[in-house]
Amino acid sequence: MDDWKLPWDGGCRCGGVRLRVTTPPLLAAACHCTGCQSMSASAYSLSLAIPADGFEVTKGETVPGGLSRDMHHFCPDCLTWMFTRPVGLDWFVNLRPTMLDEHGWFVPFIETFTAEKLPWATTPAKHSFAAVPDLPDFQPLVEAYQREGARP
Numbered sequence: 001m002d003d004w005k006l007p008w009d010g011g012c013r014c015g016g017v018r019l020r021v022t023t024p025p026l027l028a029a030a031c032h033c034t035g036c037q038s039m040s041a042s043a044y045s046l047s048l049a050i051p052a053d054g055f056e057v058t059k060g061e062t063v064p065g066g067l068s069r070d071m072h073h074f075c076p077d078c079l080t081w082m083f084t085r086p087v088g089l090d091w092f093v094n095l096r097p098t099m100l101d102e103h104g105w106f107v108p109f110i111e112t113f114t115a116e117k118l119p120w121a122t123t124p125a126k127h128s129f130a131a132v133p134d135l136p137d138f139q140p141l142v143e144a145y146q147r148e149g150a151r152p
Contacts, residue, residue: 005152009058010100012075012082016060019082019099023054026092026142028149030108030125032117039066039081043121046108047084047094055083055093107150110141 004024011018026049036045062082066072073083084094097106111117111125112132126148127141 003151008100008102008152010095010103011059012078012080012099014075014078014080016077017057017062017075017080017082018059019095020056020058021048021050021054021095021100022056023051024146025050025095025149027138027145028097028106028109030111030123031113032111032121033113034116035067036113037116037118039072043118044111044123045081046097046106048097048106050093050095052085052091052093055095102152105150105152109145109149 006022006024008021009018010021029047029049030044031047032044037043039045061076062073063076064070064072065074065079066081068087071085071087072081073085074081080099082096082099086092086094097103100106108123108125110127110129110133111123112129114128115130133141
């Protein structure tokens with residue numbers, strides 16, 4: 001756990017919402033789905049899956065938004081998309097890694113929805129999936145990420 005150099009702090013662009021991560025991430029990902037392309041105004045979105053008990057908002061409050069208004073969280077002032085709490089999967093939070101004060105170390109370990117990716121979009125992810133991996137396939141990916149994933 002020491003090699004993760006925790007805790008990590010971060011926040012939105014305007015600083016109105018701040019957050020803290022106190023447990024290592026489960027997985028680092030890039031999602032190429034057209035929904036993420038639209039919400040991020042980019043070729044893909046980036047995520048760090050953080051155990052929910054190791055994530056907290058330390059200043060301000062987020063507001064729900066996006067197409068799935070019950071899971072995407074934004075700063076109410078600058079409207080930065082900060083994190084996602086997937087419905088029915090309350091044991092983790094998908095943090096946008098660029099919300100971390102120091103995020104230059106981030107590298108996606110997996111990429112999802114490559115069937116929808118823009119033809120020119122590439123990532124250095126070690127594992128690619130046309131959609132989302134089946135639930136039983138996540139545990140070996142998490143274990144591999146714990147051994148091989150990028151560290152701060």
